[in-house]
Amino acid sequence: MNQDGLHLIFLLVCASVTDIRAFVGTPHGINRATTSGYHRHRHGRRVQFFLAGSRDEEQQAAIFSSDEYNSKQTWKEAEIVASCPACPSGKSTLVEVRVDRDTLQQYTTPGQFVQLRPDDATTAPIFLAISSAPTCGKTDAVTLQFLVKLSPRLPWLLDTLVTGNTVQISPVMGSGFSLSQLSSEADVEAEVFKVILAAAGSGIAPLKACIESGLLGQRQPSQLPIILYYGEWTEEDLCFTDLYTRWKDEYGVDVKRVLSRVPDTQGYVQKVLSKEGLVRNADDATSIWAILSGMDDMVDCCTQVLRDAGVDKDRILLNF
Secondary structure, eight states, rough: OOHHHHHHHHHHHHHHHHHHHHHOOOOSSSSOOOOOSSSTTTTTSEEEEEEEESHHHHHOOOEEEEEHHHTTTOOOEEEEEEEEEETTSEEEEEEEEOOOOHHHHHHHHHHEEEEESSSSSOOOOOOEEEEEEOOOSSSSOOOEEEEEEOOTOTTTHHHSSSSSOEEEEOOSOOOOOGGGGGGGGGHSSOHHHHEEEEEGGGGGGHHHHHHTHHHHHHSOGGOOOOEEEEEEGGGGGGGOOGGHHHHHHHHOOOEEESSSSTTTTOOOOHHHHHTTTTTOOOOHHTEEEEEEEHHHHHHHHHHHHHTHHHHHHHHEOOOO
C-alpha cells in the first residue's frame, strides 16, 4: 500500500475515535477505555458490551447483544401503548408494552428481563429489566413496563419508543431476585431485620418491581426497615420521583438520593453505603438483606462494602 493510502486510513481512524469520544466524553481519572456490561448473563458469558471511560459513562452506555446469542433467540411482536419521559432531564423514557398472555405468565419474579428491538430483525436488541411488578394472574393487566435510558449509541430508540409503534421482544429471561429468602424461617423468628436496596441509573427499574410486588416486607411490615440508595447524576435525572411518597407509605421504603454530579455530592452509592455505618456489630450483619442492581462496578463495590461489614454473601441478592 502506498503512503497516501496509509495516510487516508490514519485519518479515518482518528475520525472514528473522535466520534466515540463525542458520545462517551473524556474519562475521569481513567487513562484507558474498559470493556464492561450493564447486566451479567446467567449462562456464564457476557452477551453485551460497550466501551466506557468511567463509572458515570457506564451508567449511560448502550448495551448490545452478541450475534451468536441473538441468532438463537425467538421474538414476538408487541405494541407500545404508552411512552413518556421518566425524569425531567429526559435521559430516560418509561414505556408500557402490551404483550401476549404467554409472555405475561413467564414473568413471575422481580428482576427478570427481556430483550427488545424495533420491528426490524437487522437491529441489535437491548436487554431491559421489567420495572412493573409481576401480576401472577391477580389482575387483568396485559402490559409490561420498562425504563429505557436513552443513548446516542442507540439512535433507533427515539423513533421506536413511540405510542402505537410495534416492537419485538424476547421471552422473559432470568430467574430474578430470590425474594423468597427474605421470608425464611430464621428471619421470621428474628426480632427485626433490615433490607437495603441499592441502584444506579436504570438499575432502579427492577427494584421498583421488587418494591411494588409487596414481597419485601409482607411478613413483618411494621418491623422491617427498607432503605433504597438510588444513584444518579443530578436531581433532574432521578426516575419515579412521583412514587417515593407512595413507596414510603405503602411499602415502608425510605429513598435516599445519591447524586454524583452536584456541588455537594457525597459520591457514588457504594461510598454513601460505606459511610452510613449500617452494620455496627455482628448482630447487625446477620440481620441485613441487600438487593443490588446497576452496572458491574457499582454492584461489585457495594457487595464488597457489605461483605467487609460482615454481611453473608448469600444475603446479597442479584438478578444474574
